[in-house]
Amino acid sequence: xxxxxxxxxxxxxxxxxxxxxxxxxxxxxxxxxxxxxxxxxxxxxxxxxxxxxxxxxxxxxxxxxxxxxxxxxxxxxxxxxxxxxxxxxxxxxxxxxxxxxxxxxxxxxxxxxxxxxxxxxxxxxxxxxxxxxxxxxxxxxxxxxxxxxxxxxxxxxxxxxxxxxxxxxxxxxxxxxxxxxxxxxxxxxxxxxxxxxxxxxxxxxxxxxxxxxxxxxxxxxxxxxxxxxxxxxxxxxxxxxxxxxxxxxxxxxxxxxxxxxxxxxxxxxxxxxxxxxxxxxxxxxxxxxxxxxxxxxxxxxxxxxxxxxxxxxxxxxxxxxxxxxxxxxxxxxxxxxxxxxxxxxxxxxxxxxxxxxxxxxxxxxxxxxxxxxxxxxxxxxxxxxxxxxxxxxxxxxxxxxxxxxxxxxxxxxxxxxxxxxxxxxxxxxxxxxxxxxxxxxxxxxxxxxxxxxxxxxxxxxxxxxxxxxxxxxxxxxxxxxxxxxxxxxxxxxxxxxxxxxxxxxxxxxxxxxxxxxxxxxxxxxxxxxxxxxxxxxxxxxxxxx
Numbered sequence: 331x332x333x334x335x336x337x338x339x340x341x342x343x344x345x346x347x348x349x350x351x352x353x354x355x356x357x358x359x360x361x362x363x364x365x366x367x368x369x370x371x372x373x374x375x376x377x378x379x380x381x382x383x384x385x386x387x388x389x390x391x392x393x394x395x396x397x398x399x400x401x402x403x404x405x406x407x408x409x410x411x412x413x414x415x416x417x418x419x420x421x422x423x424x425x426x427x428x429x430x431x432x433x434x435x436x437x438x439x440x441x442x443x444x445x446x447x448x449x450x451x452x453x454x455x456x457x458x459x460x461x462x463x464x465x466x467x468x469x470x471x472x473x474x475x476x477x478x479x480x481x482x483x484x485x486x487x488x489x490x491x492x493x494x495x496x497x498x499x500x501x502x503x504x505x506x507x508x509x510x511x512x513x514x515x516x517x518x519x520x521x522x523x524x525x526x527x528x529x530x531x532x533x534x535x536x537x538x539x540x541x542x543x544x545x546x547x548x549x550x551x552x553x554x555x556x557x558x559x560x561x562x563x564x565x566x567x568x569x570x571x572x573x574x575x576x577x578x579x580x581x582x583x584x585x586x587x588x589x590x591x592x593x594x595x596x597x598x599x600x601x602x603x604x605x606x607x608x609x610x611x612x613x614x615x616x617x618x619x620x621x622x623x624x625x626x627x628x629x630x631x632x633x634x635x636x637x638x639x640x641x642x643x644x645x646x647x648x649x650x651x652x653x654x655x656x657x658x659x660x661x662x663x664x665x666x667x668x669x670x671x672x673x674x675x676x677x678x679x680x681x682x683x684x685x686x687x688x689x690x691x692x693x694x695x696x697x698x699x700x701x702x703x704x705x706x707x708x709x710x711x712x713x714x715x716x717x718x719x720x721x722x723x724x725x726x727x728x729x730x731x732x733x734x735x736x737x738x739x740x741x742x743x744x745x746x747x748x749x750x751x752x753x754x755x756x757x758x759x760x761x762x763x764x765x766x767x768x769x770x771x772x773x774x775x776x777x778x779x780x781x782x783x784x785x786x787x788x789x790x791x792x793x794x795x796x797x798x799x800x801x802x803x804x805x806x807x808x809x810x811x812x813x814x815x816x817x818x819x820x821x822x823x824x825x826x827x828x829x830x831x832x833x834x835x836x837x838x839x840x841x842x843x844x845x846x847x848x849x850x851x852x853x854x855x856x857x858x859x860x861x862x863x864x865x866x867x868x869x870x871x872x873x874x875x
Contacts, residue, residue: 349591350377350563352869353583354599355570355608357382358431359855360842360862361599362548363471365564366494366556367866376562377590378553379583381569382427385434391544392668394659394676397711399435404428408603408748415753417803422710423748424810425601429566430549432601433855436810438545438679440497440537442468443850443857444686445528446695454819454847456828458864461528467863468526468856472497473551475541480524488524494551495859496541500682502673503535506655506720507682510702511535512777514685525684530852531696533685539855540679543672548859570600571742573612573838575628580838586742595837595869599862602812602844606635606735607746609816609825609840614832623740629834633823634816638733639849640750641809643701643725644762644802645708646769649783650718656680656705657715680707681723686851689764696851698765699725700772706786710807719786722772724765725809727851730755735815752806762806763798811854816844829868830861841865 354364357380365378382404389395390404401407401424408423426432445461452460469490475498479487489497500507514533515521525534539546556562565585573596574582574589582591598605609615613628615635620627659675668676680703686696706719733751738744753759770791773782785791789805792798816825816832825832826845832838843858850857 348377348588349593350375351592351594352376352597353590353592353595354378354597355583356380356431356598356600356604356842357429357549357553357564357566358426358599358601358842359433359548359858360865362430362553363859363862364597364599364841364866365562366552367863368869369556369559369562371870372559372561374561374594378562378564379568379570379585379590380429380564380566382429383566385429385547385549390428390430390434390547392676393438393538393540393543393545394656394678394680396435396437396680400424400710400712404435406603408746410748410750413750413752415759415803416806421750421808423603423808423812424710425603429553429564430547432810433539433547434545434549436855437681438538438540439681439684439853440526440539440856441530441684441852442526442860443852444530444695447848447850447852451847454821456820458828464860464864467860469493470863471495471859475499476537480527488527494555495539495548496546496551497537498540498542500535500538500679501540501543501677502675504656504675504678504682504704506650506704506781507535507702509777509781510683510722510772513772513775516775516777517772519685519687529695530686531688533683535683536679536681538679540677543668543677569742570608571611573598573608573614575612575835578628578834579836592837595839597865597869598838598840599842601842602638602815603735603746603748605840605842605844606815607737609634609832610737611740611742614835619736623737625740629832631825631832631834633825635735636732636823637814637817638735638750638812639729639731639814640733640752641725641727641811641849642729642752642758642762642806643723643809644766644806645789646722646724646766646773647706647708647719647786647789648773649786650720651781651783653718655718655720656703657718659705678704680705680711686727687765687768689761697726697728697761698768699727699851700765700769701725708788708805717786720782722769723809724762724769726758726762726765727849729758729849731758732814750808750812753803759799759802762802763795766798766802811843811849813843813846813849813854816840817847818845819847830865839865839869
């Protein structure tokens with residue numbers, strides 16, 4: 331059942347103290363998976379704690395409406411520090427604060443990444459995290475709703491067919507997105523039959539976490555079916571303040587109005603910002619930094635909050651020659667078409683097609699992504715576009731720059747300090763410039779040239795690399811993929827071990843994007859769900875799953 335206050339429901343009266351076998355902190359992409367999978371065992375009691383409220387707004391369901399959730403009660407509304415390499419700008423970072431977490435307000439792009447991503451994880455965290463080992467957990471999550479999925483040679487179909495998450499092709503792919511794919515093939519990129527095979531070099535329409543034109547979050551796929559179980563309690567509007575310890579063993583979680591006790595484990599699924607923030611507030615982190623804030627160290631783990639990586643994106647905008655884009659798509663007629671048939675432009679996830687390319691011939695695997703949107707998408711879509719236009723977003727997939735999450739003070743209400751250190755590694759800017767040049771070439775192809783005009787403000791058309799660098803510094807924004815701040819591995823800088831246990835303490839794991847040793851060449855929602863599926867097996871069955 332979903333409770334809005336204490337575990338016994340109704341209005342909270344004073345403090346409470348309640349005991350569960352597992353406490354999951356964060357009902358996002360990973361937390362909903364964990365709560366659902368662990369509660370399949372009727373002999374255990376599971377509590378799922380979510381700082382936000384219910385996912386009730388209609389904009390959660392309508393795919394094209396996701397920017398309308400930004401800077402609302404459904405969003406943590408984070409801001410980074412001033413970024414020196416981005417003209418001193420402080421960047422807005424939306425993160426989901428509701429059931430389903432960021433899977434309830436993202437662009438629904440289901441992109442696993444490249445084989446090399448997971449094989450690199452295996453080098454850090456063990457063979458069980460290699461591509462050949464984790465692919466079964468992707469399939470376990472998926473319920474593919476498209477044409478019959480192709481098979482890898484001698485193996486199972488690429489997509490799973492019986493999982494909780496509906497994964498679908500675009501309901502009504504925009505003709506301009508088809509033109510973008512034609513432009514990619516004209517430029518020599520292969521059109522992929524499956525974007526989620528082991529090597530996604532090439533272009534394809536984007537698979538989506540949708541069911542019949544409606545967003546399908548982890549709250550939809552995992553949590554709602556599990557709510558029928560008497561052994562699962564969900565606490566909404568309940569922000570965790572810190573993890574409680576008995577010696578070096580995690581024994582519970584402190585909330586604003588009481589305490590939850592854990593017989594077995596506390597599982598942090600609060601994301602790449604929230605999980606390290608909770609660890610630090612609880613005394614797990616760099617001991618000297620903690621002491622300076624007046625926090626008594628429980629475990630000296632300097633890696634907590636470090637190794638922050640994110641995908642940086644810059645838009646390359648062009649005017650559209652004809653008024654056929656998604657600009658002004660929320661007309662009464664289109665709204666009616668969506669509500670009656672779940673068809674039309676409101677089923678669009680905006681980023682309808684993608685290409686994965688290399689910044690140079692010698693690069694072993696794609697290090698750039700190009701996302702096509704049949705609408706001007708700038709400033710997170712918070713301001714509706716006034717003109718008809720299109721966007722190719724250039725994304726740096728393998729940044730060499732690493733940042734950090736720290737505390738501003740020890741108080742539970744204090745916002746985190748987010749320092750992504752974007753473009754602090756010089757090679758990152760060079761590769762983004764190469765990506766912008768590739769996007770401009772695509773606009774000049776026979777497939778796209780009849781549909782686009784000149785540069786659309788605020789995006790200029792730079793004459794040289796110096797001008798392109800200035801454009802990147804002025805316009806680049808997050809693609810919403812922070813990872814790595816509780817990275818798993820066996821080295822001294824690892825926060826979690828290969829089974830996702832927090833090092834130096836007992837009864838505590840982190841299960842979310844923060845444990846990724848390196849960011850993937852794709853989007854991070856699918857791998858986060860995969861991590862949670864594997865974590866559920868590790869918790870239930872141990873290392874021999």
